[in-house]
Structures are given as C-alpha cells and as structure tokens.
Amino acid sequence: MLRDLNTTKLFLLSFLLLVGNHTMARQKPTNEKFVYARATLDEGIRKRDSTQIAEGYYLLGKAYGGEHDYPEAYRLMYQSLKINEKLKNWYSAGKVYLRLTDFELEQKKLNEAKDMLSQAVEIFQKYNIENGIVDAYYLYGLIYMIDFNPKPNYDSAMYYFRKLESLAIHNKSERHIAGAREKIGSIYTKLHDKRALPNLEYAIKIKRKENPDTPFLMRLGELASCYLMFGYLKQANEILKEAHILIDRGLIFDNYGLVYYYGVVVKYYKSIKDWEKAYEAKEKLELYQYQILQEDRTANVSQWRIKLETEKKDLELKLQKTTLDSNEKQISQQKYLLIITGVFLSILVVLLFYLYKNYQKQKQLSQHNAILIQEQNHRVKNNLQIISSLLSLQSNQLEESKAKQAVDESQLRIEAMAVLHRQLYDTQELDKIDMDVFINSLSDIIFESYGIEDIALDYQINVKPLQADKAVFLGLMINEFISNACKHAFANHPAPAFHISLSETKNQIVMQIKDNGLRPINTKKKESFGMKLINMMVDQLDGKLSYEYNRGSVFTLKIA
Numbered sequence: 001m002l003r004d005l006n007t008t009k010l011f012l013l014s015f016l017l018l019v020g021n022h023t024m025a026r027q028k029p030t031n032e033k034f035v036y037a038r039a040t041l042d043e044g045i046r047k048r049d050s051t052q053i054a055e056g057y058y059l060l061g062k063a064y065g066g067e068h069d070y071p072e073a074y075r076l077m078y079q080s081l082k083i084n085e086k087l088k089n090w091y092s093a094g095k096v097y098l099r100l101t102d103f104e105l106e107q108k109k110l111n112e113a114k115d116m117l118s119q120a121v122e123i124f125q126k127y128n129i130e131n132g133i134v135d136a137y138y139l140y141g142l143i144y145m146i147d148f149n150p151k152p153n154y155d156s157a158m159y160y161f162r163k164l165e166s167l168a169i170h171n172k173s174e175r176h177i178a179g180a181r182e183k184i185g186s187i188y189t190k191l192h193d194k195r196a197l198p199n200l201e202y203a204i205k206i207k208r209k210e211n212p213d214t215p216f217l218m219r220l221g222e223l224a225s226c227y228l229m230f231g232y233l234k235q236a237n238e239i240l241k242e243a244h245i246l247i248d249r250g251l252i253f254d255n256y257g258l259v260y261y262y263g264v265v266v267k268y269y270k271s272i273k274d275w276e277k278a279y280e281a282k283e284k285l286e287l288y289q290y291q292i293l294q295e296d297r298t299a300n301v302s303q304w305r306i307k308l309e310t311e312k313k314d315l316e317l318k319l320q321k322t323t324l325d326s327n328e329k330q331i332s333q334q335k336y337l338l339i340i341t342g343v344f345l346s347i348l349v350v351l352l353f354y355l356y357k358n359y360q361k362q363k364q365l366s367q368h369n370a371i372l373i374q375e376q377n378h379r380v381k382n383n384l385q386i387i388s389s390l391l392s393l394q395s396n397q398l399e400e401s402k403a404k405q406a407v408d409e410s411q412l413r414i415e416a417m418a419v420l421h422r423q424l425y426d427t428q429e430l431d432k433i434d435m436d437v438f439i440n441s442l443s444d445i446i447f448e449s450y451g452i453e454d455i456a457l458d459y460q461i462n463v464k465p466l467q468a469d470k471a472v473f474l475g476l477m478i479n480e481f482i483s484n485a486c487k488h489a490f491a492n493h494p495a496p497a498f499h500i501s502l503s504e505t506k507n508q509i510v511m512q513i514k515d516n517g518l519r520p521i522n523t524k525k526k527e528s529f530g531m532k533l534i535n536m537m538v539d540q541l542d543g544k545l546s547y548e549y550n551r552g553s554v555f556t557l558k559i560a
Helices: 004-016 030-048 048-066 071-085 091-104 110-126 132-144 155-169 176-189 196-207 214-228 233-248 253-271 275-328 331-397 401-426 436-447 468-490 529-540
Strands: 454-461 497-504 510-516 541-551 553-559
Touching: 004 196, 030 048, 030 214, 048 071, 048 091, 071 091, 091 110, 091 132, 110 132, 132 155, 132 176, 155 176, 176 196, 176 214, 196 214, 214 233, 214 253, 214 331, 233 253, 253 275, 401 468, 436 454, 436 468, 468 497, 468 510, 468 529, 529 541
Parallel strands: 454 497
Antiparallel strands: 497 510, 510 553, 541 553
C-alpha cells in the first residue's frame, strides 16, 4: 500500500507542476470549450473581425492542447500568432507564446519551453505589458522547480516567485499574491521548511473568497499534506474535513483533484494508524485513478471527430476568403495571375518530377547498399564459423594441454565475434547490436564450453543498441572475464554465481562484471595473453578499468 501511495504522490506532484498560467491543476477540455472556441471563430469570420478570429484560433489551440493533440494545437496557435503580430496585438501575441510554453512543459521539453518563454518576455518588456510579465515570472519559477528537471533549482524558482509576489503586492492583486505564495509554500515544503505553512495558509485564505473549484481542493490537500509533514495532525484533520464538506456538497471537481485529495487522506489515516479508514480512502483513490484512465480513452476516441469538424471550419474560412479576394480583383489581374500560376505550376511539376526520380534513385541505392551490407555480414559470419571449426579440429588433434587451452580460448574469441555478426545478419539493424541478446547468447556458449550448468546468473543490461565495433570489444572482454571465472573462480566452487551489469548515462557507459570466487586474482600478471588483450581493448575504447575484491572479483569498466 505504501508503494502505491508513493507512486500516486509522484504522479500528482508532476501533474501539479504542469499547470497553466493561473491555475493549480490541468482540467481536461470539455466539448463546451470546443463549442465556445468554434463559435468565437465563426463569429469573427462572419464579422470579418481579425482580432476575434485570432482569439478563436487561440481558444481552439488551447482546447487541443488540453487533449494532448499538440500538432493541431501548435498549428492553431501559430495562426493566431500570425494574425496578432500583423495587427500589433502584442499582449495577445505574448499570450500565445505563454501557452506554447505550457505545451512544451507538458511534453517535458525544458529547452523549448525556455525559448518560447523568452520570446514572450521580450514582447512584454518591449511594450511594458505588466500583466504579461506577471505570467512570465510564474512560468519561469515553474520551470526551475519542476520535478522532471535534471536538477530542480529551487533558489532560481524562489527568485522569480518572490519577484511575482513583489509585483503583485505593488499592484494590490490578491489573486497573484496568493498564486506566488502558494508556489513559495510548495518550494519550502520540498525543502522541509516550516515557512511553507504561512504561505500555503495565505493562499487558502484568498481562495476561500472565490467559488470552490478543483485548484482550491488541491491547495487544501497540499496544506494538509504539509501539516502532516510537520506532525500537526489536528490541523491536517481540520483542513481535510473542510475539503470533505465541499465534496459532500456535490460540487464538481475533476478526477485529478479527487485523486490528490484521497491520496492525502490515505496518508493522514496511516499517520493516526486508522487502517480501516485508510483502506477505504485508498479504494476511492484507485476508483478515481481508474476514471482518469477511462476519460483519457474516451478523449482519444472523440479527438478525431473534433479535428475533422475544425478542419471543416478552416476549409470554409479559406473558401470565403478566396471568394472575397476573387470578387475584388479585376479581370486583367486575374489573367495575369493565371499566367504566373501556370508558369509556377509548370516549374513545380518539373521540379517534383526531378525530385521523384532522384528519390527513386536514392531509394534503389539505399536498398542496394543494405543488400551489400547484409551479404558482407553473412560472409563474415560464415568465415568466422569456418575458422571456429578449423580451430576445433586443431584442438582435437593437440595433446599438449597448454596448446590445447590456447586454441580453445582462441576459438571462444572467434565465437564471440561470430555471435555478434550472427545478430547483425538476423536483424534489421545493420550496424547496431542489442547488448541484452548479445551478452546472453555469448555467455551461454562460454559456460557450455566449460561444462558449467548449475550457476546463478544475473544480467542487468540497460543500454540502447551499440555500434558493432564497440560491441565486439565489449564482447571479447566479457569472453575473457567469463573464461577467467570458469578457470579460477568456479573451480570446485559449491555455488557459483556470475553478474554482468551494463548501463549508460549522458556521459559514459559503465560495465561491471562480478563473480563469487573465494580468492582474489592477481591482476598484476600482465604477461598473460588474456590481460594483455583486455588492456589493449580498454585502450581502444578510451576507457578505464578497475578491480576490487568484495566477496568475489569485481571488474568495473567505464567508457567515455
């Protein structure tokens, strides 16, 4: 139950931070919003009011963004932006950039969000639009405190929310003061600082003056959660009772707000060890989570119908505009335009024909190259199999144990490269290797060759497909490490175990190989062929290899 609650808290925290300019929670656009947006657009077209047409596009884009149909939302927003910039409606133009910032944040595109926001700020500062600057401060603070930021910068977030608070106090805007202090309280909550309480309490106090809505319900839940953090169970209970009264009154709250509220209720009852009520609250929490999933499915089904209706309206707008333009032009201009259009279309047809022929040529060349690469991999794979078979025959004829061992080890190295080329040949990736499949296949062959069957294996492969040249070096090193473990660590071992982990970050790939051998190995024995081969491949990869003994030999390779 605790794990479910923690998962819910993380989801809701991310959701809270992806709100719009003035609200605490994203509410799914309803059909009424689309109807109102289309009505605004239709009326603007009828009146030939460009400002109202731009507003209609903005409202439609906002509604599509709420449905996560971002391509359509962007298209509509840029149409609104184009009209507003032409009319020099700078506040509306900046408002479009703010909404585009919201879209980028919802998709967790931080750099793009900052670019959009900087364009909005440039407009607001140039034309001294104070309301826009207030909204921009809010979004800057939001960007720096969001939890999917690689490292939330609470100092920078606090700086912008303080600036917002100062500007709101100067303008005597209680609503903006409450919004700033609510976010300041959220930051202090994350820092486990009791200064969160007066800020959140002030935000609740101002919100009580308005009609209760989902953002208010979630603010109550956040304050109750903060009280619980600092052990104020009585105060938390009072806030939760206030929220419960609003729910019992039949007020309409969206499922996101109810999920957040019941998540805090579960936490409260666990704090006072009332497990029966905690379980009841958890059942309601899961019910509203399920309803959210159902709403998302329904929205996806209706999305295409709404899109078709909007495209129909856009087509009607284009047809009306074409009709008006054609009535205003004279016959001589029409003839001139027809001539120009004919020349342009002729050039376009020739250009398209050339591009099509070039495309066909490039496509054939690409297919030919793909066939050549497949054939090359196939031949390499066959040659490696032949070499492996020859080494196997040679090994069977040798009597001297060291020579036989050297040939067998060479055969395993050849087999490692053969496994890699077999994977290249059998998949669509011509130059990429799935390391999970590669390592499992390779290790099975090596353990089988040494006759080791009863062994505990633990592979944790968390890397994207690697280039073949890098994969073959790693495969050869894994061959050496497994062979070394089979010969030394697992000799007479009652319960052999072997572990391989392969992970990557933005800067490096880390491979760790561990066995449970009873004694450390002598890594200073540089004259062995295996260690020389490993060190040579580490140098080729520009990596760094370290060794330690921790209830078994542990090799760690880091590649930049």
